Amino acid sequence: MIHVKQVSKTYTRNQTSISALKPVDLHIRSGEIFGIIGHSGAGKSTLIRCLNCLERPTTGTVTVNGVDLTALHGKKLQAQRQQIGMIFQHFHLLSSATVFDNIAFPLRLAKADRKHIRERVEELAELVGLQHVLNQYPSQLSGGQKQRVGIARALAMKPHVLLCDEATSALDPETTRAILQLLSRINRELGITIVLITHEMQVIRDICDRVAVMDAGEIVEQGDVIDVFLHPAHRVTRQFVSQVQDDTHVRSYVESDAAKTILSISFKGDQTYEPVLFETVRDTGYSFSILQGTISKMKDLPYGQLLIELHGEQIDHEQVADQLRARGLEVEVMEWRS
Ligand SMILES: Nc1ncnc2c1ncn2[C@@H]1O[C@H](COP(=O)(O)OP(=O)(O)O)[C@@H](O)[C@H]1O
Ligand SMILES: [Mg+2]
Known part of the structure; x- marks a missing residue:
């Protein structure tokens, strides 16, 4: 679908160069929702703007649906x-x-006829839930509604790809959820x-x-969300994962003692709802x-993560870990020290 090969971008201003993007390779598959996360x-x-050549890469090629965009200019592009x-993020609507x-x-820009424009706009408004505000101006809308206008406009020409640059970063958590649901639906249904x-x-x-x-x-780092989430390898990834896993109270609990052995257990899919943990630990007598x-859920996949401490005489953590692994769970034996 989208193949990014050795794309880099260097900005030059007043004789100083900023290397905003080192050469990157990326393959985005047809029909998926591909996330890109990073600090400010x-x-x-820069990378997402290179995907549609809004920013021309300094090196490399971007191929979308088999067409090398970096080779095109003007009308063809x-x-x-x-x-x-x-x-x-800030919608970029025409306020007047x-x-x-x-x-x-975009339909007028493409010189579509009036009847087609009316039909298409009404269809899009219905899709994003704006049919009742078509005559209002952006200043009369909430942030969520403004982003819905942005989405409807972006879909007007029936694109195969939708690029979203921090599309929910200016919205409150509830509105963010609603917009993410809409994007999910657009991905699934269209x-x-x-x-x-x-x-x-x-x-x-x-x-x-x-x-x-x-x-x-x-x-x-890149990969399936579930793998990156459960096994973050890079320091920055671990920082991001910890945004949604607050373990500060575990830390303070452990720090009140000399050292503890803790089992970190993760499971996904149907396992999430099975009493595997209880049964295994019961069988060991601890x-x-x-x-x-x-x-919780990752997209539609249920998953769980637990930190547990075993109690009992002469605990063999590795033995318990192996039993849990034999039943399909992922287990890490961790030494936590203060
Ligand atoms: N038009 C530009 N001219 C000069 N430097 C830029 C320009 N756009 C971005 N940069 C610089 O490139 C780097 C990456 O910016 P950007 O791609 O906007 O990062 P992000 O979106 O992850 O916050 C930053 O150091 C930024 O200051
Ligand atoms: Mg940005």
Whole structure:
């Protein structure tokens, strides 16, 4: 779908060069929601703007649906760009135009006829839930409604790809959830591939299939969200994962003692609802306490993570870990010290 090969970007201003993006490789599959996460300044916007050549890469190629965008200019590039919609953190709406006219903008630019424009705008307004505000102006709308206008406008030309640059970063948590649900639906029902930039791990966890982690202009880690989430390898990834896993109270509990052996257990899918943990520990004769637990969902996949402490005489942690592993759980025996 989207193949990024050795794409880099160097900005030059007043004889100083900023290497915003080191050469990166990326493959985004048709029909997936691909997340890109990183701190401010990591190069996320630069990378996503290279995907539709809004920013021309300094090196490398970007191929979308088999067409090398970096080889195109002018009208040919514009025509290909119609296949790629984009939405932004601050919406970028025309403040002096109604919701209808904002959504109609790309259709008018493409010289569609009046009847088609009306039908298409009404269809889009219905899709994003704005049919009752078509005559209002952006200043009369809530943040969530403004982003819905942005989404409707981005979909006007029936793109195959939707690029989202921090599309929920200006919204409150509840509105964020609603917009993410809408994006999920668009992905599922219209089959549109979505590339989504964020600095919030929760956004990645809620709707993305795969994720790339960026730091200082480089992709430092990428893979299925569930794998990156349960086994973050890079320091920056671990920071992001800890955004949604608050273990501070476990730390203070452990720090009140000299050292503790703790089992870190993760499970996914149907296992999440099975009493595997209880049964295994019962068979060993130990008891246990849960120091921290999360049962949640990654996109549609249920998963759980637990930190447990075993209680009993002469505990053989490795033996318990092996028994749990034999039943399909992922287990790590961790020595926590103060
Ligand atoms: N048009 C530009 N001119 C000069 N430097 C830029 C420009 N755009 C971005 N940068 C720089 O490139 C780096 C990456 O920026 P950006 O891609 O916006 O990161 P992010 O979206 O992850 O916050 C930053 O150091 C930023 O200051
Ligand atoms: Mg940015």
